[in-house]
Amino acid sequence: MRISRKIEIDYGHTLPNSFSFCNQLHGHRGVIVATVEGKMIERTGGDEEGMVMDFKFLKEIMVEHIHDKLDHGFAVWKEDHEDLEFILKRNSRVLITDEPPTAECLAKWAFNQLRHRLPEGVLLREVRWYETPNNWADYDGIQ
Ligand SMILES: Nc1nc2c(c(=O)[nH]1)N=C([C@H](O)[C@H](O)COP(=O)(O)OP(=O)(O)OP(=O)(O)O)CN2
Numbered sequence: 001m002r003i004s005r006k007i008e009i010d011y012g013h014t015l016p017n018s019f020s021f022c023n024q025l026h027g028h029r030g031v032i033v034a035t036v037e038g039k040m041i042e043r044t045g046g047d048e049e050g051m052v053m054d055f056k057f058l059k060e061i062m063v064e065h066i067h068d069k070l071d072h073g074f075a076v077w078k079e080d081h082e083d084l085e086f087i088l089k090r091n092s093r094v095l096i097t098d099e100p101p102t103a104e105c106l107a108k109w110a111f112n113q114l115r116h117r118l119p120e121g122v123l124l125r126e127v128r129w130y131e132t133p134n135n136w137a138d139y140d141g142i143q
Pocket of ligand 1: 022101102131132135
């Protein structure tokens with residue numbers, strides 16, 4: 001059985017090598033959907049009976065490890081020295097990425113933020129990162 005939880009964050013980024021306006025400092029309303037898989041809990045009378053895991057706990061993990069790291073912050077590529085220097089002076093919430101902070105990169109980052117933080121028996125299957133309502137990336141831990 002698979003269940004999914006969505007959170008939304010506001011963040012800035014830039015793709016300095018992009019030929020389009022994506023090379024500007026700009027912001028997005030990011031939507032992140034985590035899909036987890038497990039068996040429905042059968043403990044009779046338990047508070048998670050009939051659930052893979054409580055949506056509430058999945059939300060808490062996503063808020064702590066994704067929202068609270070990037071909401072109202074800025075994602076900057078470690079090789080983008082000029083912007084990195086400016087953003088580190090200006091912002092207290094900065095996510096420094098190994099690759100340009102595309103939707104693909106951020107989906108992978110979010111997946112790795114969650115993968116080892118789920119309850120026993122619950123597997124993270126996929127993270128979907130919407131950069132805009134029309135553009136998104138899916139990462140399943142493999143490619
Ligand atoms: N594979 C990727 N391509 C692009 C990425 C990305 O992360 N991965 N990012 C961008 C830009 O940052 C930008 O946010 C996308 O802009 P745009 O295509 O204009 O998005 P819209 O949804 O506003 O476009 P509509 O045409 O209005 O749907 C570029 N490429």
